[in-house]
Amino acid sequence: MPNILDRKRFIGSRLNPVPEETLYAVLRTLSLRDMHALRTQRPLAPIVDRHLSQRVHYLLESFHLPHMDTVDMLTATGSIIGGSAALALVYPGLRTPRDLNLYCPRGAVDAVVSYLFTQQFDAPKHYFNINNGVRSLNRLKHLTKPSSITVVESMALSALLPVLFSHNTFLMNYCDGRTLTCLYPEMTFDAKGLHNRSEDFDRLHKMTAALKWERLGVSLSWNCDATHSHETAGENESPPDRSGECQREFRTDGDRQTLRMSCSEQRRSSNRTETTVSWNLGYFKWSTTRVEYTDTRVKISTTTTEELYSNRKEFRRGLDWRSYWERDQMDDGETDIAKTSFP
Numbered sequence: 001m002p003n004i005l006d007r008k009r010f011i012g013s014r015l016n017p018v019p020e021e022t023l024y025a026v027l028r029t030l031s032l033r034d035m036h037a038l039r040t041q042r043p044l045a046p047i048v049d050r051h052l053s054q055r056v057h058y059l060l061e062s063f064h065l066p067h068m069d070t071v072d073m074l075t076a077t078g079s080i081i082g083g084s085a086a087l088a089l090v091y092p093g094l095r096t097p098r099d100l101n102l103y104c105p106r107g108a109v110d111a112v113v114s115y116l117f118t119q120q121f122d123a124p125k126h127y128f129n130i131n132n133g134v135r136s137l138n139r140l141k142h143l144t145k146p147s148s149i150t151v152v153e154s155m156a157l158s159a160l161l162p163v164l165f166s167h168n169t170f171l172m173n174y175c176d177g178r179t180l181t182c183l184y185p186e187m188t189f190d191a192k193g194l195h196n197r198s199e200d201f202d203r204l205h206k207m208t209a210a211l212k213w214e215r216l217g218v219s220l221s222w223n224c225d226a227t228h229s230h231e232t233a234g235e236n237e238s239p240p241d242r243s244g245e246c247q248r249e250f251r252t253d254g255d256r257q258t259l260r261m262s263c264s265e266q267r268r269s270s271n272r273t274e275t276t277v278s279w280n281l282g283y284f285k286w287s288t289t290r291v292e293y294t295d296t297r298v299k300i301s302t303t304t305t306e307e308l309y310s311n312r313k314e315f316r317r318g319l320d321w322r323s324y325w326e327r328d329q330m331d332d333g334e335t336d337i338a339k340t341s342f343p
C-alpha cells in the first residue's frame with residue numbers, strides 16, 4: 001500500500017489537488033477487491049466512495065437511465081442490477097455489458113416496468129424459456145437509442161434468487177443501487193469461478209454457453225474436487241480453509257466470504273421486508289456407472305416465512321407463463337419455441 005508521500009502524489013495536496021478526471025481514469029480500472037484495499041487508507045476512503053457511486057452513475061447513464069431516480073426505484077422495489085452489468089461494476093474492463101439485467105422480487109415487476117416506460121423504454125415481442133428461480137421475464141428496448149433492459153422477476157420475495165441459479169459464480173455479483181456485492185470474491189478477482197450445474201443444463205443450454213468465459217481468460221472449474229479434497233470435512237461438506245471456493249459450502253448473503261462496498265453517498269434505508277438468502281451450488285460427481293448430480297439449493301427466509309428452491313424439475317412451479325410471453329398476448333406460452341434460455 002502507498003505511504004503518505006505516495007498518497008499525496010495520488011490525491012495531490014489541498015492547494016494542488018490531482019484533477020478528479022485523472023483520479024477517475026486510474027480508479028475505473030480497479031476491481032472491487034482493489035477498491036476495498038485502497039479504502040483502508042483513510043484519506044482515500046471518501047474518494048473511493050465517490051468513485052464507486054460514479055461507477056454506478058456512468059453504468060446507468062450508458063443505458064440512458066438517470067442515476068438517483070433509478071436507485072430510488074431499485075430501493076423502493078427491492079430490485080438489483082445483475083448479470084454482465086454487475087460484473088462490469090465489480091470487475092471493470094473484462095466485458096462491456098451489452099444489456100442491463102434488472103432482477104426484482106416476486107410481485108414487483110409492474111412497478112419496475114412502469115418506471116422504465118417513463119424512461120423511454122418499450123416492450124417489444126420476445127420469447128424466452130425461463131427456468132430456475134424466474135417467475136417472468138420482460139425485455140424492453142429504448143424507443144430511440146440502441147439500449148435494451150431485461151427485467152427478471154424472481155419467484156421469491158428476494159430478487160437474488162435467480163442470480164444464485166447463474167451458470168457459474170463469476171456472475172454472482174449484484175448492485176442494489178446503494179451497495180456493490182461480490183459473492184465469490186476469493187475466486188472472481190483471480191479470474192476463477194465454479195460451475196453451478198443442474199442436471200438439466202445440457203438440455204436447456206447450448207454447448208457454447210460455457211466457452212465464452214474461457215475466451216475471456218476466466219478459468220471455471222466443473223467440480224471443486226479438482227482443487228481440494230472433501231475427505232476431512234465429510235463428503236458433502238466444505239473444508240474450512242476453502243471457504244468461498246467450494247461448491248458444497250452452505251453460504252449466506254452477507255457472510256464473511258461476501259465482499260460488499262457502499263456505492264452511495266446518501267444513506268437512506270428501505271422499508272422493505274428483510275430477507276435472508278442461503279444457498280449451496282449445484283455440482284456433479286462421476287461414480288463408477290453414472291454421473292451423480294447435487295442440485296443448487298436456495299433458502300429464502302423472512303422473520304415469518306421460509307421458502308426452499310432447487311433446480312430439480314419438481315421445484316419448477318409457480319411460473320407465470322403469460323407474463324413472459326408477449327405483453328399483449330394472453331395465450332399461454334410453451335418453452336420449446338424459446339429463442340433464449342434463462343438463466
Ligand SMILES: [Zn+2]
Nearest residue numbers: 224246247248
Ligand atoms: Zn469443495
